């Protein structure tokens with residue numbers, strides 16, 4: 090059976106350093122000294138998918154995106 094996974098992406102062009110993503114998903118995102126997000130990894134553990142969805146929805150510029158990787162690769 091193939092497992093899918095959820096991947097996290099930040100569009101560096103669209104991001105305006107609002108920082109809401111790091112507030113909503115501190116387990117995977119922290120901010121650099123200019124307020125831009127730095128990911129601790131691009132894969133979202135199943136236990137954090139709901140929080141990741143809320144954080145993506147809160148991004149004012151929609152720069153944070155989640156993508157399902159059905160192949161799990």
Ligand code: SF4
Pocket residue numbers: 099103104105106107108109110111124125126147148149150151152153
């Ligand atoms: S909430 Fe969106 S615009 Fe703000 S730092 Fe995160 S990705 Fe960038």
